Amino acid sequence: MIKRKRHLYSVLALCALMGNMAEAADPAKIEQGKQLYAQNCAVCHQADAIGKPGFAPSLSNPEFLSLASDKFILSTMRDGRPGTGMPPFSHLGREKGRAILAYLRSFAKLPDRSAQVDAELESHGDPRLGDQWFHSICSTCHGNNGDGYAAGGTGTAIGKIGLLSKASDGFLRATIKEGRSNTRMLGFRGPKALANLSDQEIDDIIVYLRTLAKQQESAK
Structure with a gap:
């Protein structure tokens, strides 16, 4: 059963990669997209899609494009x-x-890893510990409730259901570990990281973020 699941994940990853390559390889579609981007997206995300700190995130960031399906x-x-x-x-x-x-x-600029990270196991941990870590190292940029720019933070709204309903645990895990180059989002894993969190501590943070999404869902 495990081998069959691994094979399925491999097939899904290959299909996702081939699909993304096809999208990126069509010059006419890219040019059309460039014009549509200028008309609809550039006002916030800037003409080069690099974003604006405290206002709109970068859409051309290599780590983001590598992880986002x-x-x-x-x-x-x-x-x-x-x-x-x-x-x-x-x-x-x-x-x-x-x-x-x-x-x-x-x-x-980086290989597509979206299918790989989305296939990772869900996080399991202690939301109380995740709460402590979040308010110790994440809330400085992302706000006390993860409200991001709306709370005056320099980071995105990672506590909002709009992100959490779409981002897999693998996506969140890789982002926390590796950060985003040329942004204020530094990595939190490894000896040179902003805070050398363990895998379990990262999962605790993700589990805590999921509780924020559940609270928002219940409030609807």
């Missing part, structure tokens, strides 16, 4: 991020959304 990016465009400055762009439709996606993929 097509589904993650497309659904974020479609639904926006409730509770943040990111409105939904569902009016663009699927084809225009895919054109913007192809343009963003043209910035990619």
